Amino acid sequence: MKRSTKVTTVIILFFIIITAVVVGRTMIGNHFKKKFSKRPPPGIIVKTVEQREFQNKIETFGTAIPIKVQSYNIEKYEILEPIQFNKKVEAGDVIVKLKNRNIIAPFEGVIGKRNFSDDIKVSESSLVINLEDASTLFVDVDIPEVFSSNVNKGLRVDIKFSGNKDKSFEGIVESLASRINTDTRSLAARIKLDNSNLEILPGALLEVTIKYNERNSLGIPDTSVILEGNKVYIYRVDDKNIANKTEIQIGNRSQGYLEVKSGLKQGDVVVAEGLKKVRPFGKIKPLKDGAKQNKGDWKKKAKSNNTETKKSKFDWIKKLNIFKKSESQKKEEKNK
Secondary structure: OOHHHHHHHHHHHHHHHHHHHHHHHHHHHHHHHHHHHOOOOOEEEEEEOEEEEEEEEEEEEEEEEEEEEEEEEEEHHHEOOOOOOOOEEOOOOEEEEEOOOEEEOOOOEEEEEEOHHHHHHHOOOEEEEEEEEEEEEEEEEEEEHHHHHHOOOOOEEEEEEOOEEEEEEEEEEEEEOOOOEOOOOEEEEEEEEEOOOOOOOOOOEEEEEEEEEEEEEEEEEOOOOEEEOOEEEEEEEOOOOEEEEEEEEEEEEEOOEEEEEEOOOOOOEEEOOOHHHOOOOEEOEEEEOOOOOOOOOOOOOOOOOOOOOOOOOOHHHHHOOOOOOOHHHHHHHHHO
């Protein structure tokens, strides 16, 4: 074979191989494209944009002070009957019976002992008792000067007791000081709290949250946002269930929701959870918040309904009937 013929043959074979590879890759690509294009869109939890309550907050601490306190200094030798401490008394009840007089409760409250250590170490002849009306408590707090113009009388206050943080109590701003304290650069405020069930003890440390600038604004779940630098995005779902990436401006956070200042309108549908499954301009299957996603389309293999017992490897012996007695043998045994 001539040299030129060999070269031509190699070139032809080379182009045939290249063509086969290209065709094969195209066919494989089309196969997988066809296969995966049939996958249903992912089920994504969505939420409708609605109006919610938002407010600014000032957080601080304060000490619980009972509305009324009356102290009595009593000589021990004058006491005729033991004093029942931590007992609730009504106005007019006898608190202590003394030799020459009785102490009468001027108001409803609880009898308590003050200065236990002083009673033991300092004075062995006298003791000090308190009558405290803790049905209403006051909390004195200091508001930083920068918030002084936002605090007014009558504002709602959320209060939590350090001994029971699971429960929240509600109070109001009862009064404000007339000037800023030049030493602390703060404004003194007094908060009034209903404690008719006596759940909070006087002197307790309280967590105080003063709410101001309360308003209704559009709100979305805080799990909906995507942060990219200084910008905030969400996926807004249109009528065709297409997720569109949209930039928004947000405000305050309240109870798991973010305030939306611009970029959305009431009634819009946004992706609430499952952001990793969403792609810009990708189609989704919207699921209402709280709904469970459907199970996969893969069908489980049906269990066999065959109820036949497994064959034993000794069944062939049973077929021989070598262990069964004939009718004649049975009759002979009976005659014997």
